[in-house]
Amino acid sequence: MAELLPLRFRILHYISTVDKACVEQIMKALEPEYGTEKQFKKAVFMDHLLDLKANFIIDDNDAVIDDKGELVIYYSINHEGRRLLNKYLPKGWRQK
Amino acid sequence: MNTSANQRAILMKEKLNADFARKGVLTGLFSGCTWGLNSVLLGLALGLVPILGEEAAIYAIPLAAACMNDSLAGLWLLIYNGTAGRFQEIIRSLKTFPGIMVCIAALLGGPIANGGYLLGISLAGPAYALTITALYPIVGALLSRIFLKQHIVPRVWVGMVLSIIGAIVISYVPPEGGNSSVFYLGILFASLAAFGWGAEAVLAVYGMSMIDPKIAINIRELTSGIVLAIFVLPLVGGWAVVSKVITMPVAFGAFAVAALAAGVSYLAWYKANTTIGVAKGMALNGTYVMWGVIFSVLFLDQPLTQTLVIGSGLVLVGATLVAINPKEFFKKGGEA
Structure with missing residues (x-):
């Protein structure tokens, strides 16, 4: 396995491997890699996603309200x- | 899924994005405020450095101060990132190309721009050098348009120009008569400083598309501090100043406190630049000139002259224009 990427880089990379994903799905997918780290928090992931969106690198075209009445952005x-x-x-990440 | 639930989701998402951008504006203003505080604290710390001769006052002391400011801010940020469990992120980032970009940004904004600034002042005189270097937000905005394709609305341009005029009014010193033969070289160095600071922000923002701003600024401060310490200070005799300061606990403590303000300020500036774009981030950071005046009047009993009031007023109006769209602000429940 290639060396771990910086978290923001890895989030962008993960989103490129799926059609769309919400913060919970991204965290679940990256838990084996970053799950033991102190920075593994929903607020940290959301901050990365909002910054990536503000820099026009990812889109947030899909948003729904879940059963608990909370907003879920894909x-x-x-x-x-x-x-x-x-x-x-x-290079080590290119085939993933 | 019905239409009203869909619309509610869209509205909630838009509110989340707007709140995030508003937080970015406040972060940008906070970076200006803490940078103003850093300038005042650094001034106080420099006042504690013993007189080491006229030669030292021009290059050695300012560059040693810049080195200590960046290195100590880098150490404060290392403590901050370490306690937040992000230490390994620094190593991971340095192994990627965007991490290297942040290092290059550090060289442009640290040793190159700082060196250019000091040489500009010494060769061309403060009147011209400070006016030219104050233009760095315009350089940053132009470069961000070209390289980051960031769209800048006319309102932000007008605000930025007003802020810069205000900064020039505050820092203006009447020119001394008689141009020396090295005058144009000084102008060139001052332009290099404006370019260095502008390019730093653009390159760093590009790198921060993939790297956490909290990590990027830590890399930036440490890179700048180390390069100044190893390559620049020996050329100007700066180590004599640093070794003197280290033996004086009060002076060293003053530099450490100033560097804490610098670390917090840079952290906020890099974060604001990624969230609201380089042009707005730089313009809001540029309010440090006004904050510097406020802190000096409040804590150092500096007299509040008419020039300082007019200059600060222009900076305030300019920064407000950059941050807030008046049309939307005055709408009922307006979004800024």
Whole structure:
């Protein structure tokens, strides 16, 4: 397995491997890698997602209200996000 | 899923994004406030450094101060990131290309811009050098348009220009007569400083698309501090100043406190730049000139002259224009 990426980088990479994902799904997928770390918190993940969205690298076109009445936003990667990943993703991660 | 639930979800999402952007604006203002505090504290700390001759006052002391400020801020940030469990993120980031970009941004904004700034002042005189270096937010905004494709609305341009005029009014010093033969070289160095600070923000924001701003700023401060310490200080005799300060607990403590303000300020600036864009982030950070005046009047009994009031007023109006859209602000329940 390739070395761990910085968390924000890995979140962007994970979103590129799925059609769309909400924060809970992203955290579940990345738990084996970052789950024991102190930074593994929903607020931290949300901050990364909102920053990625503010930088026009991911989109948040899909939003729903769940059974508990809470907002769930599904994020998906866009063209600019894919371009950045293609350019800067370390070699060991390219086939993932 | 019915239509009203859909609409409610969209409204909630828009509110979340708007609140996030508003927090970014406040973070940008906070970065300006703490940078103003850093300037005042650094001034106080410099006052505690013993007189080491005229030569030292021009290059050695300011560059040693810059080195201590960046290095100590880097250490404060290391403590902050370490206790938050992000230490390994620094190592991971440095192994990626965006992490290297942040290091290059550090060199542009640290040794290159700081060096250019000091050489500009010494060769061309403060009147011209300070005016030119005050233009750095415009350089940053232009570069962010070209390289980051960030759209800047006319309101933000106007606000930025007003802020810069205000900053020039505050820091203006009447030019001394007679241009020396090195005058144009000084202008060139001052331009290099404005370019360095502008380019730093753009390059750092590009890197921060993939790296946490809290980590990026830690890398930036440590890189700048280490390069200044190893490559720049030996050239100007700066180590004599640093070793003197280290033996004086009060002076060293003053530099450490100033560096804490610098670390907090830079942390806020990098975060604001990623959240609300380089142009707004830089313009709001630029309010430090006004905050510097406020702190100096409040705590150092500096007289409040007409020039300082006018300059600070312009900075305030300019920053407000950058941060808030008046049309939306005055709408009922307006979004800023």
